[in-house]
Amino acid sequence: MAQAASSVAREVHRHYIGGEWTAGMDAIANVNPSDLHEVVGHYATATAEQVQAAITAAAQAFESWQFSPIEQRFDALDAIGSEILARREELGRLLSREEGKTLAEGIGEVARAGRVFKFFAGESLRISGELLASTRRGVSVEITREPVGVIGLITPWNFPMAIPAWKIAPALCYGNTVVFKPAELVPASAWALSEIIARAGLPPGVFNLVMGPGRLVGELLVNSPKVRAISFTGSVPIGAAIAAKAAARGAKVQLEMGGKNPLVVLDDADLEVAVNVAVQGAYFSTGQRCTASSRLIVTEGIHDRFIAALEARLATLKIGHALAAGTEIGPVVSEPQLRQDLDYIAIGQREGARLRFGGQPLRLEHEGYYLQPALFTDTQPAMRINQEEIFGPVATVIRARDYEQALAIANDVPFGLSSGVVTRSLRYAADFRRRSQAGMVMVNVPTAGVDYHVPFGGRKGSSYGPREQGRYAIEFYSNCKTAYIAP
Ligand code: UN1
16 A cells, blocks of 8 residues: 555645645545555645634635625535536546445435535525514514624545535535535545635635644634534534533534434335335445434334345345446445444344344455445344444344334434334324434435435434534524614
8 A cells, every 4th residue: 555655646635725725744645445555645634723724714704705795605606516516427436436435326426515505506595584573662673694604614534525515505605614624534525625616716715625633623623712613524422522612612513423223114015115225225335324224123024024135135236346337335435444344243243143144344356445234133222233333334133023112112222313114004104204213204215315405414312403404504504683673
């Protein structure tokens, strides 16, 4: 790897601070998880001074950007969306090379990012308020939305372009300025996105990119009194630490963290639908989604048939290089993540679960972090593999006596992001929709793979603060003002 790294021309991609492309103190080699001998590029690491400079630039730019005409915002967001959509194949390829999801998934994600910008371009023209009568004679009450200020955006590696898009677009739409810190593992997509944003006609300082580790860049953003809000997607412990620090200084915070999402398969399910929904939800994108169906809760009457059909489908799944034609499941993103997946597979076996399929690292033509998708059966709800997020291509089956028991098991975890049920019964579908303790409920569709124009978020340990995406994003990315006006 070191050899490959040195043979690549060392153009180091820079930070974008106050409208300037700025070199960092160091460079990170971005390695392709499908082929460890390929370096996707080198990306700068920010110094503490650079992070502070980005925050200062964003604070200065906010003075004027908060009053920017909505048409200026529309034009910038619309142009960004158009360019992303026009370049979806090229950017999708880049994304798949650095993250390892299949090319189709990479292109799909880039298109989603483009559409998010288009959506918020439109929203910028529809920012509205309310006009109410006062309880006092001759007074009226105006309720309006105002920008928050500088917003720090901290994004994860599993959606290198879509998650940045669904934080950056609403931030700019509602008149905020941004300091964006992408995950260290996937700077290429973030940099390409930033390069597009940098050419969209925004005033200097409105949008800033600083790359580097969370313990430096993230910490500074979270602790800076000039950063009025933090939106974070990532792990539970880091999210909890961010929330505590942000709350202590009165900054707004929005967290999207883990999931342990259940898919309930009932006796009356269409078996083919159940298997498709389970495979897509549990294993596509290599299971590396906070919305992944990691627990398949199956009632007795369909249990054995479901497992047999699922196993048969798993045996046909093509695991391979993210860019190879026909690949259905790409590699795991990194060595530490692969280790975590394998650790949990060992834990499941020690706990007495039956490893029914897969779970072994694969040696393929290219050296990469390949893992045969794993299926555990005969598991108990209290096992660690059924309570803790693994974040890999690993799913468990839990047998349930009936619908009521399946629902109770589905809800009995510290997370509540997404949940699903496969059934032909309107009664069970309606009941599950009402009683599932999750922010998003899916009936006969996968728990992962959500639309871009509707609210996204969960409950319990999965999410904190207002929803992301759709019109609901305004709650976090703006402040409410109530004005009383007498002539
Ligand atoms: C999806 O399932 O389409 O980090 C999106 C994640 C989520 C996004 C999932 N915030 O996996």
